[in-house]
Structures are given as structure tokens and as C-alpha cells.
Amino acid sequence: MFVMNDAAPRRFHHGDLRRALIEAALAAPDIEALSLRQLATTVGVSAPAVYRHFESREALLNTLADAGFRRLETYFAKAFDPARPAADAAEARARLMRLGAAYLDFADAEPALWRLMFGVNAAGYRSAAVPDGRTATYNYLPLALRDLHRTGVIAAPPSERDALFAWSAIHGLATLRAGAVTAACGPAEEVAASVVKRILGALGAAAWT
Amino acid sequence: MFVMNDAAPRRFHHGDLRRALIEAALAAPDIEALSLRQLATTVGVSAPAVYRHFESREALLNTLADAGFRRLETYFAKAFDPARPAADAAEARARLMRLGAAYLDFADAEPALWRLMFGVNAAGYRSAAVPDGRTATYNYLPLALRDLHRTGVIAAPPSERDALFAWSAIHGLATLRAGAVTAACGPAEEVAASVVKRILGALGAAAWT
């Protein structure tokens, strides 16, 4: 039987290499371009040691993408608490605004992670844990839209297509920013507000703040 | 003096290797993952021969991205003729619809090119020829928006922010589709129409078709 000591499990040569690898990788300027050998050297082990903890380079990137989704969720959590519904129409609007800004903030703050999560190979990396990459992250937008309806900002309950539209607009904006499209640059909050305002308009909301 | 024969310039060993390389590369299933050595073998030359025509692998990808933008433009040209303004409100709406569908059609038909042009490294590859990657491709959307105003579909002349919003929404939709987000899947024309309809709503257009 192999029993883990609960007190101090840091046995053997290194002492939780896996976490060290993940942290070092997340700190890299370009995660996707990172080489296993360099990463191993940075952490202070030989390259094949990585394979004790990850099946392949792609599996490592997959794990990093998962970590990215969890980090994105902390940004969303700062936008609003999904457990408490919006109190009134003004807050429902503000929540969507903050959610959009959080999306852009994350992309600005962690461009390498963002590219890993939503870039070319996103479909491949996206969350091995949950099928289709759907994490708790993906609950925020539908929740914000429902609150818009509940507080009377929009008349009709938001459809699947409404959610897809809102997601597309914000996601596209973040992508264009990441691609350094000049028009999309500027303060995240301001650009996000400009787009979210129009999303609200598209969904049938009347006046704005 | 090195003078090119105008009649039959196919001299030397191969005879316009450059074009052959570009064509073979564009036909590859995953352009960005393509290796120079394989590509050279496919075309029937040795790997270093590529360097007679491209400074580096990245320069080749850059050229391919340029070719992609030209190909995207042909899709846009099928949506409407930018030289002839929209005749009436109905056509102005239809033009935006077809433009959105064309965007998605291209992404569906040429996923590898799409990823090369708008993926992770897009900023790097994007059109070395024109700064900021701005090609004729980028004129279609502003033109379609101006026509909406001219024909009375929307009251105010479209602002920069309006254009960015519309672009974001369509671009985000295409990106989500490329990432195989389930909700974004389905017939390109139908999904595009659903999003463009909402863009029109956001810009202040009244009823829809």
C-alpha cells in the first residue's frame, strides 16, 4: 500500500514538483511557446522528470488552461457574487458592465493564459475536467442576463441566441484587443462599457446610465 | 544584368518554386503546424531551398496570411459590391446580413487559414504589406454601416465604436465557432443572421425582415 503522510508529504528528491512546474509555466511570458526542457531547467530538474507528472506537453498545457479558467473565475467573482441575485435594474446593468470589463481585464492582465485558453488550440486544451470546457466560469453570463429580465431591464427572458450574441460581442472584443487591433485598444473598462451598452440595446433595454 | 524572360520565365531547376510552396502550404490541413521540411518534401525540393524564397518560416506564414486576407476579400465581394452603394434600406440590411454570413462561411470553409489570420499569432502574421494588417477587407464593414445610415435604417451616422461593436460581435461569433463552442454551431447563415439582427437592434434599427 502507498499511504500519503498527511502531515508533511514532501518526500523524495524535490517535493511537489508538479505544482512547481505549473507555477513556473504560468509565470512564463508565452505559455504556448514554452519548451519542456527550458521549463524543467527553470525548476531545476531534468526534462524527462516532467513526464512523471504529465503525460505529454499537451497534457501540461491542458492543465494550465484549466488553471486559467479558475483564475478567470476569480475575475468574474469580483464582478459580482453569483449566489446573490441583483437587487434592482441598476445593479443588473452594472453587473453586466462589470462582467464585460472583467473579461477584458483578464485578457489584458494574462495575455498568455488568455491565448492558451481561447487561442488556436483552445478546443484541444479546454478543460479536460469538464466536457466541452464548461466550467463555473460559463454560468456568469447567463445569470447576469436572467437578472436583467428579472429586474425588468429587458422585457423578454433571454434566449440561447441572446446569450450567444452577448458572449460573441464581448469575446470578440477581447480577441480583437489581444490581436492588437487599434480601435479595440484603450482602457478596458471604457471599451467594455461601450460594447456592453450596445449589447443591452440589442436585447431591448431602454435607457442607460 | 538579370533580366526575366517575359514569355516563359520558368528557368532553372524547378520553375517558380515560390508559388508551388505557397499553394502546397495553403492546401495543408493545419497551416500553422506545418513543417518546412515536410512542405519542401511535398513540393519536391530540399528544405533549405525554401530559404531562397522566404527569409524564415514566419515570413512564409506571413505571406500565407496575406493570401488568406485576399481570399477572405473574395468572400466579402460575393456579399456585395463595395463600388455600388446599397439601393434602399432592405438592401442595406441584406448586405450586413450577407457580410456576416460571409465571415462565417470563410471561417467554416478555411479553418486553417482562419486560425492563421486571426489566431494566437495573428498580430505577428497579419499583413506585412500593410501596417496594422489593414487590407481592403477591412473596408466592407464600415461601408455596410454607412449604407445603413444613408438608407435610413439607422438614425445616427455610425461611430468608430459602432463599427468596433459590430466587428466584435461577428468576429467573436466566428471565433467561438472555430473553438467548437456548441451553441455557436449550426448553419452559418442562420447563426449569422441571428447575431446581425441583434447588431442592427443595438445600432438603433427598428423592425426586421
Added chain:
DNA sequence: CCTGTTAAGTTAACGGCGTTAAGTTAGACC
């Protein structure tokens, strides 16, 4: 305390990659 057992590391090696250096060949010009 000695003795397996085994997880967590090691070095060595394979094939493939982008790229460079140096040599060869074939068309053009005198």
C-alpha cells in the same frame, strides 16, 4: 537494522525541427 519495493528522479539516445554554411548545377550573356 537490514532488505525489498517502488515512486521520483537521472543520463543517454532517437528522430524531427528551423536554420546556416559550403558546395554544385544550370541557364544567361559576352
Added chain:
DNA sequence: GGTCTAACTTAACGCCGTTAACTTAACAGG
């Protein structure tokens, strides 16, 4: 025909991801 040079060739460098085979360190049981 001789020369020049663009367009190719082969050989080689250092890096990569990955595998195989070996070593080491912590525990378990007598």
C-alpha cells in the same frame, strides 16, 4: 566556349518532445 550568378544541393548545428534504461531515496515488514 567561358564566366557569372541565381537556384538548388548535401552536411551539419543546436534545439525540441519523447522513450528507454538506470539510479536513488523514502517507506514497510521481518
